[in-house]
Amino acid sequence: MSVTPPTPARAADILTRPVTINGLTVPNRIAMAPMTRMHSPGGVPGENVVSYYARRAAAGVGLIVTEGTYVGHDAAGQSDSVPRFHGAEQLAGWAKVAEGVHAAGGKIVPQLWHIGMVRKQGEPPVADAPAVGPSGLRLDGTDGDGKAMTQRDLDDVIGAFAEAAAAAERIGFDGVEIHGAHGYLVDQFLWAGTNRRTDAYGGDPVARTRFAAEIVAAVRETVSAEFPVIFRYSQWKSEAYDARLAETPEELDAILAPIAAAGADAFHASTRRYWLPEFDGSDLNLAGWTKKITGRPAITVGSVGLDGDFIRGFAGEGSPVKGIDNLLDRLERDEFDMVAVGRALLQDPEWATKVLGGRFDELKPFDAASLRTLS
Template sequence: MTVTTPPASRAAQILARPIALNGLTVPNRIAMAPMTRAFAPDGIPGEDVVSYYARRAAAGVGLIITEGTYVGHESAGQSDRIPRFHGAEQLAGWARVTEAVHAAGGTIVPQLWHIGMVREQGQPPFPDAPAIGPSGLRVDGTEGTGRAMTRADLDAVIGAFADAAAAAERIGFDGVELHGAHGYLLDQFLWAGTNRRTDAYGGDPVARTRFAAEIVAAVRERVSAGFPVVLRYSQWKQGAYDARLAETPGELEAVLTPLAAAGVDAFHASTRRYWVPEFEGSDLNLAGWTKKLTGRPAITVGSVGLDGDFVQGFRGEGAPVQSIDRLLDSLEAEEFDLVAVGRALLQDPQWAAKVLGNRFDELKPFDPAALKSLS
């Protein structure tokens, strides 16, 4: 008797292809988006965090991008339950995570993070540390309790990112992602709304990229040539969803070109809904424009597999399952290269296996009320 193997689904054919990010080969086009959970007491990822990431790698996620992790600068964060990327115990915990993800067949990069002026004075892990930013301004334009960064501050933060990247390679990670999105520190420099500096780090769009570009260059110097450096960026900010770095493709090119030249190997273009075109006159989303303008691989993200954006989800509103046909069309057309999945993968560790295995009938709507019991 001849046994015939059914053809792979269209999703599997498109998503199961490997992709190179500098010297790293990611086994497929599915990435796990970074999602803060605050499950790391004293900033140390424990065995529950090891299991959390390994389960998703074992189920077919090609690239894990960890939740944001604070770099080694006292003003970087404001929680003692969000993981840190400095300190012997913290890095030992992350080494166990990487080992487990690799054993499960996945690849993994940490997201390196400094929150800048989002920080509230007096919060852990370093209560006395001030909030710092390009001009001492919050996203809403208020001054808060922070201050503008000095030259010494700039150098210290650049060094903290470079140290973290070097540590990531040393303990076995496959690359790093720099968090330059959503109104946090790097994005505060990129956006005119929070960057009012009159020195070399402020002014026109190219000048506003200087701080982020110097971080990229410092990271690039501390890691091996084939070690991928990914930059996540966005137009929108927390609490300012209509904010934009660029109103036109030309303005976006002015922002991205210096970052690519500094050593960014891939861009992670964060949007709330991946299917929304970024500029009038084109169907390309932000990731599509990013790849077109820079020639670098691009990761898209934003409510993948769900009908509704993540802001609604974390306000307690559910989101029914949405077809990914449009996503597959764009991947097949090579508009972008990977797709990062957030809430759908947070709720269902088997999401990638179900999609790659043509088991769409097993996908479940997003239910924020169920997240407390998930790991």
């Protein structure tokens, strides 16, 4: 009679399996989820950013996905403290980050980001840049103080993503992640709630995917064939938690297929709670459906290591550590390929090495009150 190994042994056995994304082999199944920190004055990541990521790589995180970094477009951001992935000084800082993570034994990809209509008039780093989006609409459906993008705007943004990806490969990163989630620019095109265009970039789900697919294709053309391109997406938006791109697996297929065909090597499927099924009639979560539909590696994320969603956490209610048996079950049956850890890893930089070593009693629960002091 077979006996299921204890959780510590299972965690080490399942999570330490290497995984390959195009030409990149990651030593284990643990990724660090991207989390905005605003600790880079002038958009330049300094030594504090180097140590922040290297510390977690040294403690066993296989793949670091950086905080969102603004691509080289005037309307891409809304803060002068969020790092940028363009400019000589900024890229020199990022080169040091990549070097530090590699020295610590990890792999790292930057998340490339444009916030679109989330931007408000007058915000840095380019104060006079208007917000841009598919239809000039904010997430609540109201008219913003920005504008609907022209073909020139579309081409400029696509080019900015491609240039950032080329820079990432040039300065030593292991791949790139395109931020297509959470109601930011790329997601604003994917979602019918903000995309009311009547040209080739709006209409049915496939048409709404065109902008994302063109970004992926431009990135794919700019970097080498083996350089991994990851696409992150979500159903929910930061101001519309019940929003959905797809109500059925067939609708999800219509959205993901063009992006995969354009050259996405893997998908990072963002959910608020990884253990919830995405569609009726199946226990698969969003990452599970993504892998089933596309055949590409998938990364899951959403309250991993926590009990409760992050809204309660940021409201100041500490969340006890959630057991990972359910997560291990899903990884063991290859529902998805990697798990991205966010707040638990922010709170406890040693989270990965403690989990891999079976030291669950040493894990620190997330405490929103201490967020600003974490490094």
